[in-house]
Amino acid sequence: MTETWTVDGAPLASDETGAVLRARISTGHLETWLTSESGRMLAFVTNTERAMVMLLDGEGDPGEHAADPEATGSSDGFVLSNGQNDTYPDADTVPLDQAFRIVEHVVREGSWPADAHHVSDR
Template sequence: MTHTERAMVMLLGEEGDPGEHAVDPEATGLSGGFVLSNGQDDAYPDEDTVPVDEAFGLVEHLVGTGFWPADAHWVGDP
């Protein structure tokens, strides 16, 4: 999910899995404009999203391997 500058990149193992998401530990601030399929407009702390160009690389690696790149920062969601 993106608003063109930053993206939320999640990896879900199966239906009902809380998943994992990419993080940017050095980012500060809050970004809005993440529109969900139901029309809900969300905002996330920038540390819970990554720059969109980084997101493309993460997604390409995840699709190709099923795993985060070794140098990726990510956290498991509760």
């Protein structure tokens, strides 16, 4: 059974994921939370070059995040909806196109893509 995911209460089809995220970024929304009918949550925070992608089983779950183990350095400009501006190690974020692909796959299949590195924060 495929989960139904929503953004701001509106249903999201997997093939619309990239377009929805790009539209939000273009209007300055760098943080997006997707929620599933099962209570799982998918966070996407970007600085427009890289993105932090986190998959949580529900509120309070530390979850898992996409990783780029070969990356070095860090990047800032990850602006949260509350105005907080975060800096993350590049190893804990992924390039933006890869992030779109990961989020689309999770929305479509309910799991990380087989070739996407991710780290458990549990």
